[in-house]
Amino acid sequence: MAQVLEFKLPDLGEGLTEAEIVRWLVQVGDVVAVDQPVVEVETAKAMVEVPCPYGGVVTARFGEEGTELPVGAPLLTVAVGEPAPHTGPEGSGNVLVGYGTSEAPARRRRLRPAPTAADGASASTAGTGTPVAGAATGRNGTPASLVAAAVPVTALHTEGPVPVISPLVRRLAREGGVDLRQLAGSGPDGLILRADVEGVLRARTAQGNGWAEAPTAAAPAVPAASAPASPAPRAAGVRVPLKGVRGAVAGKLSRSRREIPDATCWVDADATELMRARAAMNAAGGPKISLLALLARICTAALARFPELNSFVDTEAREIVRLDHVHLGFAAQTERGLVVPVVRDAHARDAEALSAEFARLTEAARTGTLTPGELTGGTFTLNNYGVFGVDGSTPIINHPEAAMLGVGRIVPKPWVHEGELAVRQVVQLSLTFDHRVCDGGTAGGFLRYVADCVEQPAVLLRTL
Structure with a gap:
């Protein structure tokens, strides 16, 4: 006798509480196997395919494409051939994109039924x-x-x-x-x-006049006046829901602006020698070295000298937490919005390894296959806004980090080199930092060291 089992939206990790159905991968009546992806959902972190822990025939789906569901809400039901020998269904235990197919954990909140x-x-x-x-x-x-x-x-x-x-x-x-x-x-x-x-x-x-506070601990009283006036008409125009990646970015940037007293300093640097060094590396054969990888290597060397900027503020404990490892985030623009993939242990990677990891994460960002773990845990962010053809920017810090290095476009400009006017490859560097973790002297020292490495790549040999 077939048994109908209900599969609920599992806990996707990283504190995510809801997901939007992007595309159903199965229809009612389809036969599915254990761990077969059945639906593609978008969370505030990434686009993921959700596998079903049961094998059988799909008997129902819950939610149309574009619907947002909370964790634990029913996704679909599957008719399996034999009844399960236990009271609660279990998943296969396999792992996909950072989470298993096990049943969603029980709610920690105590829920009371809504009054009838x-x-x-x-x-x-x-x-x-x-x-x-x-x-x-x-x-x-x-x-x-x-x-x-x-x-x-x-x-x-x-x-x-x-x-x-x-x-x-x-x-x-x-x-x-x-x-x-x-x-x-x-x-x-x-x-x-x-x-x-x-x-x-x-x-x-x-x-109009709002709610009047009740004299007791009861709820605010509804005004006893006549029927409320009709709400003001909504402004005309195209309305785009602020959800998914865009909603997550909006929330994080708003929090950064509220909580972090940031400041920005910037400097122009002659990047001619850095560009020559990169060309020489790539001409020698082997994997190509990206400019972003060289800038990342400079960042990690600078953070080793100025560890104050590789930290975050624990507001509840009123403490600055300095971190031992550099998990370097980098801003990547995609069709779904701005995302910040994270290169783990960037301080322990050489230029080749950094180039390979940047390429892998960038491709995953474009295809929407980044996992939640690849989008969280950064300690410092590198923002190469020069790819957009602009020289400077004052970016918003990626909360809860303490700083972000911005790199503008590298273009030929008049420059005084060795006492003479010459045409050199010039770049503007900017550092936006949390003024709670350091003062301008530290921030200026960090940025000056980065500029020195850009102008004279041989400076990096001291830290290799």
């Missing part, structure tokens, strides 16, 4: 005394999200952490002054989604 219409009606007599409906709109046309927020605390989340789909939603509620304990989430098992918080904020705006 009957619950809402009965609870309305307690706390504020405001009648509450459980339908899509409440009494006098009050929006449902606002009505849900008016349910007393005892009818909602009174114990344990509030079940919220992601830290972004929690921050949105905090910045908007929304008490999550007063919300009845519309997600599975009362999970509070972003739409729930945004609905409350829109309803509050429509009310």
